[in-house]
Amino acid sequence: MKLYDFPLAANAQRVHVFMAEKGLDLERVRVNIRQGEQFAEPFCSMNPFHCVPVLELDDGTVIAESMSICRYLEELHPSPSLFGRTPEKRAVIDMWARRMELDAFIPLLHALRNHAPMFAGRVVPGTNSDLPQVPEIVTRGIDMMQVFLTRLEPHLERNAFLAGEDFSVADITGFFTMRLAGAVGMDISKAFPNTARWHADISARPSFKL
């Protein structure tokens, strides 16, 4: 089993944090995405979506998508559980992971890619294209995060972590969401104190010392 990744890619880092929480190590193959190796063979055929990370199994099966890799690792190494130990807990964690990802992480990811000069020509993950950076997409990402934070804040007044009393994979996505929010200039600490408390708590975990 080999993990193809690049240490500076945010989605690779989500998997690294997950592995650190699990105490896992894997053989790694570096794909230098700053030098375009994701568009060259052999990686290109392995993942036509041109993104890292990718987990290659010994039988040649390719698992792209950071969260799909984490799910697979959870099945091989159930403890400590980050996706939940019962069907009900798994459902609640999955719900919060999806809310965080679809309502906050992804809108902010697109905001950053349409904002930061380093992403010019790469607004869509895994592409080199002439699609322009669009300021309206930055604004919409920030507006969607505001909506999300308004919903999240009362929840985190009552709960230590996103899915309740236990740290989960949803909090890992949450950490990277907060980093994206900072990267597009949002400061949430004053208006959303419970969210800031949660963010400080998870940031103090050793697994997040990237």
Place this chain on the structure above:
Amino acid sequence: MKLYDFPLAANAQRVHVFMAEKGLDLERVRVNIRQGEQFAEPFCSMNPFHCVPVLELDDGTVIAESMSICRYLEELHPSPSLFGRTPEKRAVIDMWARRMELDAFIPLLHALRNHAPMFAGRVVPGTNSDLPQVPEIVTRGIDMMQVFLTRLEPHLERNAFLAGEDFSVADITGFFTMRLAGAVGMDISKAFPNTARWHADISARPSFKL
């Protein structure tokens, strides 16, 4: 166990198709989102994200998010399997479900919400707000779908379904993605014949007769 939903909501329909494929039926509670019932009690407290569907368990646990509901139902009713029977198959299905959702379904969902007059004032799911409909978000959604289709087309030349030889939950999301593409004016049949073949195949399934 009760399913709170509205028959015309696309995400409710994803769960309906999933249930039909499984041969499942659940007690349903209608939440009329066209009359704003998602913003009124008791639904408002049950899901502060104001979206349907929501599955309420007998112990009061609330599972929002269509795919989290489907995952939970799969755990209770494993056959026929729509998320995969082995860790490896589950990982590949999850990867394709995520690619379809993050690279196509979600960009097109935002395209439609920023395009169709009926979504004016509701560009962000579960909100009534003064955020405007933004034409650039429509264009970007269509452009992202084009990128996705270019990657998908050779894959569907070699595979019957998204995750290989078996129909899966990824294909359900795929069906609704294709419907969104049509709703924003895309015609994929000529340029992407393998994708059109796959779409015709899944559309013929009885579960999709909504």
